[in-house]
Amino acid sequence: MRRYFILSAAFLMLLLLSYCGSARRGAPIYAPLAIESEAVANGEAVYMTYCNKCHPGGAAGLGPAINNKPLPGFMIKLQVRKGFGVMPAFKEEHITDQQLDNLVAYLKELKAAK
Numbered sequence: 001m002r003r004y005f006i007l008s009a010a011f012l013m014l015l016l017l018s019y020c021g022s023a024r025r026g027a028p029i030y031a032p033l034a035i036e037s038e039a040v041a042n043g044e045a046v047y048m049t050y051c052n053k054c055h056p057g058g059a060a061g062l063g064p065a066i067n068n069k070p071l072p073g074f075m076i077k078l079q080v081r082k083g084f085g086v087m088p089a090f091k092e093e094h095i096t097d098q099q100l101d102n103l104v105a106y107l108k109e110l111k112a113a114k
Helices: 002-018 038-050 073-082 098-111
Strands: none
Touching: 038 098, 073 098
């Protein structure tokens, strides 16, 4: 009976430990993005203002992941301007053409880093 109790307790402890997660908790999987261009830095600011809420860090959140999207720059611009599905359209009053170019440059850097 005692042996059954010890085995059950050991199994329960292993089960509980498996739910605690990995040692990577809170540590980023990828190296931080090295921003060397002013355009990319401005694009990051636009991204953090308008996009990061739904696409946190380029990964899936409320919206799909965009750091692995195989779209060329003009298609990304079209999607930002027109919006598709539940994604809102961002007109020039929100994001200027220059900011949109910077945003695409940032997304290309983000994609290349991951």
